Amino acid sequence: MPMPAPPPPQPDHVRRGRDFIARHGETVFNRIGRIQGDRTDLHTPLTRRGFAQAEALGEVLRHHLGESPALTLWSSPTGRALQTLAVIAEHLGLDWHRTTHDSRLIELGFGSWGGQVFADLAAIHGPIVHPHGMAVGAPDGESYAAMAARLRGWMADTHDHDGDRLILMHGLSSRVLRGLMLGWADDPLCGVPVAERLPQGSIVMIEAGRETLIHRASA
Numbered sequence: 675m676p677m678p679a680p681p682p683p684q685p686d687h688v689r690r691g692r693d694f695i696a697r698h699g700e701t702v703f704n705r706i707g708r709i710q711g712d713r714t715d716l717h718t719p720l721t722r723r724g725f726a727q728a729e730a731l732g733e734v735l736r737h738h739l740g741e742s743p744a745l746t747l748w749s750s751p752t753g754r755a756l757q758t759l760a761v762i763a764e765h766l767g768l769d770w771h772r773t774t775h776d777s778r779l780i781e782l783g784f785g786s787w788g789g790q791v792f793a794d795l796a797a798i799h800g801p802i803v804h805p806h807g808m809a810v811g812a813p814d815g816e817s818y819a820a821m822a823a824r825l826r827g828w829m830a831d832t833h834d835h836d837g838d839r840l841i842l843m844h845g846l847s848s849r850v851l852r853g854l855m856l857g858w859a860d861d862p863l864c865g866v867p868v869a870e871r872l873p874q875g876s877i878v879m880i881e882a883g884r885e886t887l888i889h890r891a892s893a
Contacts, residue, residue, distance in 0.1 A: 697876050782821050
């Protein structure tokens with residue numbers, strides 16, 4: 675069951691502007707069940723479905739925000755996030771080259787599991803995905819606590835920025851960032867706040883500690 679909404683933040687601590695947090699479109703690795711994680715050297719371009727999801731995101735945001743909205747663009751440095759953002763930026767009439775690539779927005783690091791097939795790993799290690807969809811971390815990978823720390827650092831650095839932000843991220847890292855922004859309690863399985871899972875190609879808006887679903891892609 676969804677957790678109840680937390681109380682609104684105190685006025686002195688309200689984050690300035692709105693955060694539009696999007697999950698990138700489907701990739702060739704997603705389609706065949708391979709782990710991508712934080713690896714930027716893996717070639718994982720969008721599939722045709724992934725491009726369609728990026729197109730839908732662009733159309734929804736254009737309808738919601740209009741042409742050339744006052745947005746700063748932020749992205750994980752992975753190709754799949756930047757490729758999705760390129761399509762969205764074209765719809766919005768924004769300059770993709772002005773995107774800030776921030777490694778703190780990247781997916782959970784999976785160490786030696788990066789590039790491997792989920793099913794193969796599960797056959798060796800047992801279930802590697804928790805019931806609520808969060809992956810079990812690799813023995814030599816990044817912890818959720820470490821990921822939350824870097825995301826908190828990004829939040830702190832952008833807390834008082836004027837204007838709105840469009841942020842392209844990943845399945846796990848976006849759930850933790852949203853959980854942190856919404857003030858959720860720590861998830862008992864991951865030890866950090868975890869928001870609801872959304873399909874690839876979905877986007878939410880968070881303003882003053884409240885989340886609004888802008889677009890949920892089909893699963």
